[in-house]
Amino acid sequence: xxxxxxxxxxxxxxxxxxxxxxxxxxxxxxxxxxxxxxxxxxxxxxxxxxxxxxxxxxxxxxxxxxxxxxxxxxxxxxxxxxxxxxxxxxxxxxxxxxxxxxxxxxxxxxxxxxxxxxxxxxxxxxxxxxxxxxxxxxxxxxxxxxxxxxxxxxxxxxxxxxxxxxxxxxxxxxxxxxxxxxxxxxxxxxxxxxxxxxxxxxxxxxxxxxxxxxxxxxxxxxxxxxxxxxxxxxxxxxxxxxxxxxxxxxxxxxxxxxxxxxxxxxxxxxxxxxxxxxxxxxxxxxxxxxxxxxxxxxxxxxxxxxxxxxxxx
Amino acid sequence: xxxxxxxxxxxxxxxxxxxxxxxxxxxxxxxxxxxxxxxxxxxxxxxxxxxxxxxxxxxxxxxxxxxxxxxxxxxxxxxxxxxxxxxxxxxxxxxxxxxxxxxxxxxxxxxxxxxxxxxxxxxxxxxxxxxxxxxxxxxxxxxxxxxxxxxxxxxxxxxxxxxxxxxxxxxxxxxxxxxxxxxxxxxxxxxxxxxxxxxxxxxxxxxxxxxxxxxxxxxxxxxxxxxxxxxxxxxxxxxxxxxxxxxxxxxxxxxxxxxxxxxxxxxxxxxxxxxxxxxxxxxxxxxxxxxxxxxxxxxxxxxxxxxxxxxxx
Numbered sequence: 157x158x159x160x161x162x163x164x165x166x167x168x169x170x171x172x173x174x175x176x177x178x179x180x181x182x183x184x185x186x187x188x189x190x191x192x193x194x195x196x197x198x199x200x201x202x203x204x205x206x207x208x209x210x211x212x213x214x215x216x217x218x219x220x221x222x223x224x225x226x227x228x229x230x231x232x233x234x235x236x237x238x239x240x241x242x243x244x245x246x247x248x249x250x251x252x253x254x255x256x257x258x259x260x261x262x263x264x265x266x267x268x269x270x271x272x273x274x275x276x277x278x279x280x281x282x283x284x285x286x287x288x289x290x291x292x293x294x295x296x297x298x299x300x301x302x303x304x305x306x307x308x309x310x311x312x313x314x315x316x317x318x319x320x321x322x323x324x325x326x327x328x329x330x331x332x333x334x335x336x337x338x339x340x341x342x343x344x345x346x347x348x349x350x351x352x353x354x355x356x357x358x359x360x361x362x363x364x365x366x367x368x369x370x371x372x373x374x375x376x377x378x379x380x381x382x383x384x385x386x387x388x389x390x391x392x393x394x395x396x397x398x399x400x401x402x403x404x405x406x407x408x409x410x411x412x413x414x415x416x417x418x419x420x421x422x423x424x425x426x427x428x429x430x431x432x433x434x435x436x437x438x439x440x441x442x443x444x445x446x447x448x449x450x451x452x453x454x455x456x457x458x459x460x461x462x463x464x465x466x467x468x469x
Numbered sequence: 470x471x472x473x474x475x476x477x478x479x480x481x482x483x484x485x486x487x488x489x490x491x492x493x494x495x496x497x498x499x500x501x502x503x504x505x506x507x508x509x510x511x512x513x514x515x516x517x518x519x520x521x522x523x524x525x526x527x528x529x530x531x532x533x534x535x536x537x538x539x540x541x542x543x544x545x546x547x548x549x550x551x552x553x554x555x556x557x558x559x560x561x562x563x564x565x566x567x568x569x570x571x572x573x574x575x576x577x578x579x580x581x582x583x584x585x586x587x588x589x590x591x592x593x594x595x596x597x598x599x600x601x602x603x604x605x606x607x608x609x610x611x612x613x614x615x616x617x618x619x620x621x622x623x624x625x626x627x628x629x630x631x632x633x634x635x636x637x638x639x640x641x642x643x644x645x646x647x648x649x650x651x652x653x654x655x656x657x658x659x660x661x662x663x664x665x666x667x668x669x670x671x672x673x674x675x676x677x678x679x680x681x682x683x684x685x686x687x688x689x690x691x692x693x694x695x696x697x698x699x700x701x702x703x704x705x706x707x708x709x710x711x712x713x714x715x716x717x718x719x720x721x722x723x724x725x726x727x728x729x730x731x732x733x734x735x736x737x738x739x740x741x742x743x744x745x746x747x748x749x750x751x752x753x754x755x756x757x758x759x760x761x762x763x764x765x766x767x768x769x770x771x772x773x774x775x776x777x778x779x780x781x782x
Binding site: 236239240243244247248251252276286288289290291292293294296297298300301304305307308311312424425 | 564599609620
């Protein structure tokens with residue numbers, strides 16, 4: 157099977173590429189720029205281009221059997237500042253992608269949606285896929301609309317589609333710009349001798365999934381005949397304070413100083429608790445997450461220190 | 470109270486304008502063109518412009534207390550041909566409208582959504598507002614996304630919003646272009662001596678609401694402090710064949726020939742049955758529909774014949 161991996165040079169995409177290669181699949185990566193932390197992978201065909209560049213992307217899908225679409229041009233925390241850019245950059249671009257796939261005869265798509273935003277403020281704990289979709293950020297609204305266009309394409313034109321509603325992925329190669337998730341952000345700050353910042357009192361609870369578990373799920377979705385939406389989380393919650401304590405244990409175990417965060421005001425778009433019910437993915441796709449939060453934090457810390465070491469030597 | 474009525478010269482808008490005026494409200498209408506079947510209404514301030522014309526619409530909302538937004542640039546049957554135009558013309562334009570309302574301090578909106586498309590293929594009969602939203606047309610997907618931006622604006626910035634998920638409105642002043650609904654289309658064809666066309670076998674069931682009942686509901690929403698989604702239907706179903714039989718009775722009672730439809734192939738986007746549960750609107754807004762389908766058809770037929778008479782004399 158030949159797969160076009162859109163966003164294959166990003167944090168999640170780089171792990172999905174690893175997983176597909178390990179499984180013997182042919183991988184063509186489409187992204188705006190090379191990987192930040194690694195040189196190009198042997199055996200991978202790279203095409204550089206933007207999600208909005210229809211001619212380039214249409215050419216890139218030539219001869220592929222499936223597309224994994226991991227790109228978002230926005231992040232939850234800033235999507236509300238310019239909803240129009242969010243709609244144009246993600247919704248319109250993906251609707252065009254679906255039309256091109258129909259024209260090119262590519263009839264399978266794995267799409268990375270967002271378990272942390274599509275449900276809005278959860279009314280159940282954990283949250284199953286049947287929970288009402290009431291997003292309160294532009295990011296979540298656009299994800300829901302894209303999911304709906306995928307369902308429509310399935311219903312009217314037979315696209316096989318798996319929507320993965322990811323919770324909070326973390327792990328090696330997570331960036332340090334402060335928008336990709338707190339674990340990476342915290343670890344990078346500590347490694348650079350900066351203080352960790354927590355929005356609110358640290359009581360908000362999230363479902364942190366290791367990026368390799370998420371990559372495994374992408375492969376399981378690719379190998380399955382299923383169509384529909386799947387929560388993609390670890391299935392258990394950890395508070396922001398739990399994460400800080402876990403990081404503190406890891407850092408001190410490697411000889412670092414105690415981690416003492418600065419607490420800053422909470423953000424209006426942060427919902428108090430989101431933990432995903434992953435029963436459907438376990439049952440339909442025969443997948444389960446394997447890496448505990450403590451293991452994942454320890455591994456991520458090793459990776460961050462290695463990066464810092466590479467840069468200072 | 471002063472109300473900006475966007476789409477106030479259309480079929481539904483003209484009846485809402487009548488209802489607001491009868492209630493003593495100040496009405497400013499914003500539309501692309503004047504009413505098709507009437508001269509301008511005394512006491513109404515008309516501003517001509519497009520939904521996409523932000524400068525014009527921002528000026529039009531000066532001094533108003535609430536906005537009723539009835540415009541759609543697309544219809545369900547053709548929205549899938551160009552989803553991008555649907556997204557740009559309706560979703561982006563409405564998101565801009567919400568931003569302008571925030572800037573202008575207009576904190577109330579009544580929005581006309583679509584009970585016939587937002588739910589997709591109904592799993593319950595009748596369909597309540599809590600039914601999952603799984604639209605299978607671009608029209609329905611865009612309506613859901615707009616509803617979500619309204620909820621977000623309510624949640625984050627205190628907009629008071631009432632979403633009316635209308636079923637199939639009909640009544641006097643319904644156009645004859647064949648896209649506004651079967652009752653108007655059929656009556657105009659009969660009045661012009663043409664044969665009535667039915668897509669499929671006529672067994673599909675819809676919920677037909679008289680446009681004055683819908684206008685009453687708009688006023689009730691305007692006078693209420695409620696925020697949220699409300700089904701706006703008659704609450705009972707009628708098949709396409711029921712409608713043809715009702716029209717046939719009406720037409721023959723006025724001396725016309727029996728109505729014999731031509732049956733044409735069904736359309737993939739037509740769901741078999743949609744009847745709305747209107748309990749929430751009855752309870753929260755103190756509203757109920759009053760005009761039966763037979764009464765409404767008879768009145769519409771009188772109106773169509775009058776129009777034909779006006780044009781031929």
